[in-house]
Amino acid sequence: MASILIVDDELVICKSCKKILEQTGHIVDYVLTGKEALKSVEEKKYEVIITDLKMPEINGMELLESVKKKRENVDVIMITGYATIETAVQAMKLGAYDYIPKPFTPEELRSVVSRVLEKRKVIEEERLAEERDLIRFEYTMPGDLYYLPEHAWVKIENSSLVRIGIDDVFIRSIGEIVEIKLPTKGKTLEQGKLCAEIKDMRGNIHKMWSPVSGEVLEINQDVIKDYSVVKIDPYGSGWFLRIIPSHLGEDLKNLIHGTPLVKWWLKKELIQGRKAKYVMAEGLDSNFKYEIARQPGGENITHCFQCGTCTASCPVRAIDERYNPRKIIRMALLGMKSRVLSSEFIWLCSSCYSCYERCPQDVRLTDVMTAISNIAVREGYIHPLYINSLEILKNHGRLYEVSEFDNKIRARSGLPSLQEDHETVKKILEITHVDTFIKRSKK
Ligand code: SF4
Numbered sequence: 001m002a003s004i005l006i007v008d009d010e011l012v013i014c015k016s017c018k019k020i021l022e023q024t025g026h027i028v029d030y031v032l033t034g035k036e037a038l039k040s041v042e043e044k045k046y047e048v049i050i051t052d053l054k055m056p057e058i059n060g061m062e063l064l065e066s067v068k069k070k071r072e073n074v075d076v077i078m079i080t081g082y083a084t085i086e087t088a089v090q091a092m093k094l095g096a097y098d099y100i101p102k103p104f105t106p107e108e109l110r111s112v113v114s115r116v117l118e119k120r121k122v123i124e125e126e127r128l129a130e131e132r133d134l135i136r137f138e139y140t141m142p143g144d145l146y147y148l149p150e151h152a153w154v155k156i157e158n159s160s161l162v163r164i165g166i167d168d169v170f171i172r173s174i175g176e177i178v179e180i181k182l183p184t185k186g187k188t189l190e191q192g193k194l195c196a197e198i199k200d201m202r203g204n205i206h207k208m209w210s211p212v213s214g215e216v217l218e219i220n221q222d223v224i225k226d227y228s229v230v231k232i233d234p235y236g237s238g239w240f241l242r243i244i245p246s247h248l249g250e251d252l253k254n255l256i257h258g259t260p261l262v263k264w265w266l267k268k269e270l271i272q273g274r275k276a277k278y279v280m281a282e283g284l285d286s287n288f289k290y291e292i293a294r295q296p297g298g299e300n301i302t303h304c305f306q307c308g309t310c311t312a313s314c315p316v317r318a319i320d321e322r323y324n325p326r327k328i329i330r331m332a333l334l335g336m337k338s339r340v341l342s343s344e345f346i347w348l349c350s351s352c353y354s355c356y357e358r359c360p361q362d363v364r365l366t367d368v369m370t371a372i373s374n375i376a377v378r379e380g381y382i383h384p385l386y387i388n389s390l391e392i393l394k395n396h397g398r399l400y401e402v403s404e405f406d407n408k409i410r411a412r413s414g415l416p417s418l419q420e421d422h423e424t425v426k427k428i429l430e431i432t433h434v435d436t437f438i439k440r441s442k443k
């Protein structure tokens, strides 16, 4: 149940929205002007404001700006006529959550409201979890993409091709996806107009607005075959469409580039009183997860949906709170290659297999950790402890140095004395290239 304010100069729209939303248990007020809306916002705490874009005196855009100045954490949804869709896209850039083009059905209104409330719920849960310092949640926003904030993204492949998909915040506000409807090849899309429909478990249909105009060249069949790809890898294998853009330069002006978007989010998060941190996407290697997936045992890494069961069941974690297998997988999926490979934590997995059988996604984390360690070794990242052990092995032919004293003790017990055979072991280390890895790692 949420407290919602409807703002529209058409009484019939206000009344019908109120009726539809009250049926789902919300408390709904309505006013006919922007001026009255500002007064209502002063007097009552609304969670969501649904406002018409075109109104006399104070229009929807001006109302959005004023409301956001007064109460940043109110979510604003725009009601827009056909001719004002471009303005609605700009409104999202300025902080509107979404928009509903007129005429809309009761189901469309309910879907967008359910999504915004779900997003608010997730953010509130995260805030509470952060307060209790239980868990950190991450939203992913690769820096090299353009965004319709909290909605869709565009990746420029070259001057005549782009890829589009839905963003992390949108996906998390939907819950379980049961159907995705994408346009057919050859269809012409317009920025801000419908491009995909996503149905959730409760039967709500969420509309995705196209972030660019152009012709559909290719549909991602992997998404059609398995909807979970979108949740697992929204900016990589979970892309929706490849488009030949028609007005890319103009369209990009209505979107926010990744790096400023991080700052946009950061400001928003700080205003809402949350501890926001960000990692700049520059320097990330988006192919890292595929590199892991190509290793024996690493095949299922992209199945991880971050439930945290592995961390909860890990005995190493029980001893050292800093060890967090879920986080390691998350970092790997985000492409933080050098951070993961140089981390001492990847060496702490004891291969106990506790997480292996509990993981609901069959990620086979134990094997994934081995795959990551193998890549680390190849790239010259070996934990100093292993380097020390290898040095001892190389210099003494065994994992500990045998002293005269050891042999005296052995003789007293009737055991033969131990001879160091480091030349043979040295040769083995050379043939197997372990020696090269030691040298590379020392550098
Ligand atoms: S239990 Fe599996 S799905 Fe859950 S976070 Fe760990 S690896 Fe990912």
Ligand code: SF4
Binding pocket: 310, 313, 314, 315, 316, 317, 325, 348, 349, 350, 351, 352, 353, 354, 355, 356, 365, 366, 369
């Ligand atoms: S296999 Fe590794 S990550 Fe999994 S529970 Fe055991 S120690 Fe933890």
